[in-house]
Amino acid sequence: MAVENYDVVIVGAGPVGLMLSTCLARWGYKIKHIDNRPEPTATGRADGIQPRSLDLLRNMGLKRKIMAHDPAKVYEVAFWDPNSKGIHRTGTWASCPKFIDARYPFTTLLHQGLIERVFIEDIEKNGVQVQRPWTITGFKNDGKDPTYPVQVSISHVDDTHSETVRTKYLFSGEGARSFVRDQLGVKIKYKDPISHVWGVMDGVVRTNFPDIKMKCTIHSDAGSIMVIPRENNMVRLYIQVASSTDKDWDPRKTFTVEEVQEHAKQVLRPYTISWDRIEWYSVYPIGQGIAERYTLDERVFMGGDACHTHSPKAGQGMNTAFLDAVNLAWKIHHVESGFANRSILSTYESERKLIAETLLDFDARYAKLFSARIPSAGEVAGASSAQNPAEENEFVKTFKASCEFTSGYGVAYLPNTVNWGAEHPAQHPLFLNYQKGTSLRTGRILTPATVTRVVDANVVHLEQQIPLNGSYRMYIMAGEPSKTSAPIKDFATHISNPTSFYSIFAHKDTSVDRYHELHNPHNDFISVCTVFNAKRADIHIDEMLPPVFARYRDHVFADDVWDQRVPDAKAAAHAKMGLSEEDGGVVIVRPDGYVGAVVKLEGGAGTCEALNKYFSVITGKRLGEERAAL
Amino acid sequence: MAVENYDVVIVGAGPVGLMLSTCLARWGYKIKHIDNRPEPTATGRADGIQPRSLDLLRNMGLKRKIMAHDPAKVYEVAFWDPNSKGIHRTGTWASCPKFIDARYPFTTLLHQGLIERVFIEDIEKNGVQVQRPWTITGFKNDGKDPTYPVQVSISHVDDTHSETVRTKYLFSGEGARSFVRDQLGVKIKYKDPISHVWGVMDGVVRTNFPDIKMKCTIHSDAGSIMVIPRENNMVRLYIQVASSTDKDWDPRKTFTVEEVQEHAKQVLRPYTISWDRIEWYSVYPIGQGIAERYTLDERVFMGGDACHTHSPKAGQGMNTAFLDAVNLAWKIHHVESGFANRSILSTYESERKLIAETLLDFDARYAKLFSARIPSAGEVAGASSAQNPAEENEFVKTFKASCEFTSGYGVAYLPNTVNWGAEHPAQHPLFLNYQKGTSLRTGRILTPATVTRVVDANVVHLEQQIPLNGSYRMYIMAGEPSKTSAPIKDFATHISNPTSFYSIFAHKDTSVDRYHELHNPHNDFISVCTVFNAKRADIHIDEMLPPVFARYRDHVFADDVWDQRVPDAKAAAHAKMGLSEEDGGVVIVRPDGYVGAVVKLEGGAGTCEALNKYFSVITGKRLGEERAAL
Known part of the structure; x- marks a missing residue:
């Protein structure tokens, strides 16, 4: 049987895989796209679209379809701290403050499945179907066909069918547990030795807690919770249920829905909360890791969670995944269409790995800001009004720098082949x-x-x-x-x-x-x-x-x-x-x-x-x- | 056979009928809605959504669906006049200038069929189906059933089936040729004795005329044309092909597509124009008429083109129809739900007929401004910049007043039961x-x-x-x-x-x-x-x-x-x-x-x-x- 040739084989139909597939399908490439889940994400998972990502989605003509789902919009973050009665709000600040020149100065909250569907519709219009539930079983860049140097083996998850294809590029958007990364022997470097187990719950609640429609970080004597408003009148609660710094640390530690609800009730006192329904609930361990390489041969690439994992607190996962994919997409396109030198492909890793490192550094600092240090009311007021920059303290300055990063506008690629700089080989007085x-x-x-x-x-x-x-x-x-x-x-x-x-x-x-x-x-x-x-x-x-x-x-x-x-x-x-x-x-x-x-x-x-x-x-x-x- | 009872029978599924149906279906009323066309509008017809109407559509949650069709947006109007070389632009001005505090300071251009579909989807979600092709054959407010005083007879257009129903209200959104209006013996009063025959053509063109994406009024020695940009890279040309002031006036006068194209070529010289395709073409007579009454008994109502006809120049038809329907919808709702006194129904005619009269007066003035008088370059520049109000002349002032009216923000209902005023029965110092x-x-x-x-x-x-x-x-x-x-x-x-x-x-x-x-x-x-x-x-x-x-x-x-x-x-x-x-x-x-x-x-x-x-x-x-x- 003749082996079918593809321009790209994409493994995984989460945000990073779908974004890559969408771009390359629009530009006319022949794509094999597989995912090991029988259906797209139905509920829960990633949900935060940052301002810069919204610009990108609009630039692709997809923003209106996202907005048609009436997502929640987060303009401000509220901070709650313990006091004698339970908890009180110490302050609020903009999630994308005015000093950032953003078209959409808010985070858009919508569950990953609805976002995935927008991409899936788009790739289907361009003739690509995600093949489910199929998984990758092997690959090698054997160069036997110089045009399609990579051989990839895939099979149905129940092993009833399998295929072998050849491709110009193989992309792993498999998430944290990446077969491709394992096969390549690429190590994950753990930036922060501390791992955490998180519980997350989406549902419709009844509460007299006044900031239930804001993004909130709540510290109480009974523990901490993060509140994120969602579409359809829902709210997401994040709760760190275990940490590797705990005496009885167990990465498989879990909590029932009822235990998390009871925990939330304790944290929110003196306010009350009850649930009309729970749409999604999950407990999962998170480590702060980064892949040492994103590619070894510039034929087999990885992106998204396969390359970097971190806490969900800052809502960066899906956004970083989108930008990984777009960054790679146009570079592959320019090489394959004969515009650019193959060497530009090296800038994918150098640009995106730097961002992932910044993200992990930020994630560590963010966790520290929120967990280890409780801002005083006066400090937060300074951040909120920011009328007198001279009054800003270190805390506020750190927060501001973080806002630029979390909004997506802090991305700053270093000078290289495509980003001109003083050291660029092209020199001219103009x-x-x-x-x-x-x-x-x-x-x-x-x-x-x-x-x-x-x-x-x-x-x-x-x-x-x-x-x-x-x-x-x-x-x-x-x-x-x-x-x-x-x-x-x-x-x-x-x-x-x-x-x-x-x-x-x-x-x-x-x-x-x-x-x-x-x-x-x-x-x-x-x-x-x-x-x-x-x-x-x-x-x-x-x-x-x-x-x-x-x-x-x-x-x-x-x-x-x-x-x-x-x-x-x-x-x-x-x-x-x-x-x-x-x-x-x-x-x-x-x-x-x-x-x-x-x-x-x-x-x-x-x-x-x-x-x-x-x-x-x-x-x-x-x-x-x-x-x-x- | 038992006669079925309805809250409202609506005849005609154009803009006025659909808007009424949409509002009342959402508020839970039982509706019989018929239209004598086998299908919704496929191409052409009305197309201009004014700024105020866009506010209304947004207020109904329908704006996003309209905008999903990527309509053209008209921000400015350009005026072209004859000169020795053919035509030249004498000036441009805003269609909804800054002195009007509008959220959407532009006219949205989209063909009526796409707009109708948005409404049809909405009423279907609420259980109403437009029954096609059915027509009204008779009605009487016989009061035999005090709750459903009006009997209505309808039949399939090929007369194979018929039904008789009873209803609280009958609404005619039949357009200019209204069976209901004729049966009621309501006369059309012709405000302006002059009638016109218009040709209108939607298509995709190739031209070097620089303002083809603007709304333009072009006067040339070869005749006049109005240009309106459309969705899907189309342009609409309006051309007045005959007038009752012509010596050889014939209201059935017609022109072929080729004749209108040739005419357009002459008018646009020295610029060239050719057509890639024509999507819609029509020739129709227009008189400036207004119905003497909108209702005789506050049970049988009329609205939209059944009550007022005028030139399409100012893009007011669909907008006036929308506002007729919304005005009536909430009044019927308040009466039928026991909130309001039945007497508020009289304000439908008094409010909307005043607007229609203003519209017809305006239409006459507008026609005069555009046809009879060619503004000089200096005057137009004054309107365009409008930095010095003292310099404004009569022409500019008239234009400004017109802008407020055409944008939909000029609507000013007089004091009555629902609009408080000095003569209102409710008096109180506060x-x-x-x-x-x-x-x-x-x-x-x-x-x-x-x-x-x-x-x-x-x-x-x-x-x-x-x-x-x-x-x-x-x-x-x-x-x-x-x-x-x-x-x-x-x-x-x-x-x-x-x-x-x-x-x-x-x-x-x-x-x-x-x-x-x-x-x-x-x-x-x-x-x-x-x-x-x-x-x-x-x-x-x-x-x-x-x-x-x-x-x-x-x-x-x-x-x-x-x-x-x-x-x-x-x-x-x-x-x-x-x-x-x-x-x-x-x-x-x-x-x-x-x-x-x-x-x-x-x-x-x-x-x-x-x-x-x-x-x-x-x-x-x-x-x-x-x-x-x-």
């Missing part, structure tokens, strides 16, 4: 960085900005105008038209050179009708937006832009919407990015929304030259005028 | 009006305001917190807690009197478990919100509110969100309603969102007394302390 010419930082998310679309006068979110289509996003922040008219013309001339980073990947098949193509009229790897510092009605696309940019009619914007964060700016988007409102600049954003490079917009060949150099490193091609002159 | 103590006007929509919900710290839209549940909305704008603590306590004491407007309708069946009931814990006719001028974290519901108001835990808000419209206010919601930020006030809002009465919040019995008087008039009951003393 590169800008946050110390010179821009406040944007490579490896961090593009600053959100509200602008007016010229063609239809719609007020829109600039950062959402290019969907997650696998393309780099080139934002020409075009400053004042009178100042930048010549530089933009020059830039257009140079990128139209057939060897430029923009033109070298031009669509080969020119017979395809691309009239209605909004995002990729010229090539599949770069989508362009232009933003003028001008009033919408004063922008005449065909008169003010060379044809190569004017072609992106739906991506021309007026930077004319006032923003409370930069109240004195005439062009708020320019100002928020720290670019000259007169002279603008060119911002290259990776397909996953992180800034790759920022270049000055200047007359002559320089702007294009700098970008040719940057993309030469990524693509491994010699780009630009030099070669044209050969 | 009533406030826009000349004294508030900027709210009875008969107009409640001012939108953003506030923070206390229980979960969610930032929410106050005006949306009570859904369209058929209840009056009582907003206790509670000012500063230190100032209003005593008045609120007194108010609670007096409305807890069994004969008060609030308590007299208390749920009879106290055995029902209403623990999770958010909106109607005490009665079915009034839902309460309380808004404090305080920071969220400083509001302790159980300590600061008497139990009757504290019971609405999910409806207690902090007026602590800054608003650009009242930048210096501490409590923006209070300020926008023109109420004292210290002393607050009580705002009664009708079930459809229009202000009914505003009363001062004062210590003692006065606040409750004033509202007892107001609701005595509506309910026909003697409410309040007097009776309790009997």
Whole structure:
């Protein structure tokens, strides 16, 4: 029997596997996706979607479907501490405070199953079915077929059927107990030697506890509980039932529902609580571990819980999984479609492992903040109002740094091939960085900005105008038209050179009708937006832009919407990015929304030259005028 | 055979019939709904949802389903006039300018069929099926059964089956050709003697006309066209193909698709246009007519196009239909559920006919503005920037007034039984009006305001917190807690009197478990919100509110969100309603969102007394302390 070949074999249909499958299925890859559970998650499990993840889901056109389930939204966290009567609230603070420039400054709570279904519908539309209940039984990167170097064996969980396939990539999204990781011999490094057993319970309650619809951390003399509001009028209670620091530590220790309910009643006194129904209940051990490698050969990859496990307290699990998957998806896509050098695949581990390490460090600090130290009322009030930064103490500062991280906006990838930096092989005087010419930082998310679309006068979110289509996003922040008219013309001339980073990947098949193509009229790897510092009605696309940019009619914007964060700016988007409102600049954003490079917009060949150099490193091609002159 | 009895028989499943059916089905009424078309609208027809209608759809929980179709959004209108080269743009202006405080300052464009389907799904969930293709063949209010006084005969359009039923109410949403209206002998009064024949065409085009994604009015030497962007990359072109002022006027005059396309090509020169596909095309005559009566007996009612016809230019048809239906729905509900006096039914005609008359007047003026007079560039620039009100001319002023009307926010019902006014039978010194103590006007929509919900710290839209549940909305704008603590306590004491407007309708069946009931814990006719001028974290519901108001835990808000419209206010919601930020006030809002009465919040019995008087008039009951003393 002929062995079937796939682009990717994905093991596990939890958040990380589904996100990878969704991206690659949309971009046309042939996928074998298996999961060892007979059905998708029915209740419970992960539930917190952080602000940054909501941006990502919106960018994929999936946010509305998530929101259709009417999830709970957490804007603030309340802290309760013991007092003589039982417990009292010592303070509250924003879960995503105003100093973070977030579109959606809240955590969205919805059970994992509902979220999974949104992804499953999407991959099915693109012809991928999750094969259930099937499991992986073996694999090897034997290179027998250079195109499909990895052989994978899978079988039905009851062992009645089995298949052997070949693939370009194998991905393990199997969760903490990963067969692939075990087979590779990749060790888990335990950051914090302390393990915990957690009980978690979703249900509908009756209580006079006033903060039952807030996220709460409750410390009482009877123990601690974390409260998380849920969709459908439910509430989740997290309770740490055992710790490896306990004298009688037993990682298999368990509690009945009734015991946890009784425990909750004790903790909440003087308030009362009772349950109308319990939807889900589980007890599970958690260790703070991180895989030493995410891949050994850049053919077999792992992500999500297979690579990092930690407490559920900060609601980071699913979010980290999503970002693992997206990070890998576009890199595989760029390599397989011939855009990028295979070496960019190494940045998956270096970027995502750093985030996992930061997450585990944070998780340890977070646990310490909540468990070991009870903030006083005065300290918390300082965090809540934050009107006088001078009054902030160490506790508040730590909290603030944590907020940025937990919201997902703290992710900061280090300079590497795709994130320009002072040590990047591409060097050119026009590169800008946050110390010179821009406040944007490579490896961090593009600053959100509200602008007016010229063609239809719609007020829109600039950062959402290019969907997650696998393309780099080139934002020409075009400053004042009178100042930048010549530089933009020059830039257009140079990128139209057939060897430029923009033109070298031009669509080969020119017979395809691309009239209605909004995002990729010229090539599949770069989508362009232009933003003028001008009033919408004063922008005449065909008169003010060379044809190569004017072609992106739906991506021309007026930077004319006032923003409370930069109240004195005439062009708020320019100002928020720290670019000259007169002279603008060119911002290259990776397909996953992180800034790759920022270049000055200047007359002559320089702007294009700098970008040719940057993309030469990524693509491994010699780009630009030099070669044209050969 | 026994004749089946219904609460309402609805004829016609267009926007007006479906909206009525949706409201009444949700509120538990037994409905017979017929339509003479075999299928719902497949393409074309009405398509513009105005800002106010979007508020209403959101209030019904239907907005997200409408938006899931990715409708086009019109933020601005562009004006094109003839010049030597063909046409040129003379200016643009906002379709819902900033001076209107709208949540959604745009028109939403989506074909009627997609909108209808959202309603049809909703009524089906409530057990109502539209019976198709069936038509009405006769009816009479013979009173033979006092509970179901109207007999209605209906039959399949091919006459194979027929039924006779009895009903409390018969509603005609049949459109311009109304059998019911004809049978009643109600005349159409033609406001403007001029009739027109319109051609309308939906399709996907290729053009270099720069404003193809804007709403445009184009005058050229070759004729005039109106451009409306649509969902799915389509565009609608409206073209007036004949007018009764023409020498060769023929109301049956028609044009082929090709003729209209050729016409469009001429009008758009020097720009080019061609069509990839045509989705819908129609030619139809329009007269500006209004029915002399909307009901003769307050048992048989009409609404929507059966009562008013006009040009499609301002996109008002469906919106007026929606508001006709909602207006009637809650009044029927209040009468049939024993809350209101039957006399409130007369306000349906008086309120909605006034709006139709305003619409027709406006339509005539609008047509004149667009057809008879071409604005000069200078005038349009004035409207567009509007930075110096002193420079505004008559044209701009007319436009501005029109914007308020076309957005749906211009609706202003006159004082009557439900809209308090100086002549209202209920008189009490504590009533406030826009000349004294508030900027709210009875008969107009409640001012939108953003506030923070206390229980979960969610930032929410106050005006949306009570859904369209058929209840009056009582907003206790509670000012500063230190100032209003005593008045609120007194108010609670007096409305807890069994004969008060609030308590007299208390749920009879106290055995029902209403623990999770958010909106109607005490009665079915009034839902309460309380808004404090305080920071969220400083509001302790159980300590600061008497139990009757504290019971609405999910409806207690902090007026602590800054608003650009009242930048210096501490409590923006209070300020926008023109109420004292210290002393607050009580705002009664009708079930459809229009202000009914505003009363001062004062210590003692006065606040409750004033509202007892107001609701005595509506309910026909003697409410309040007097009776309790009997």
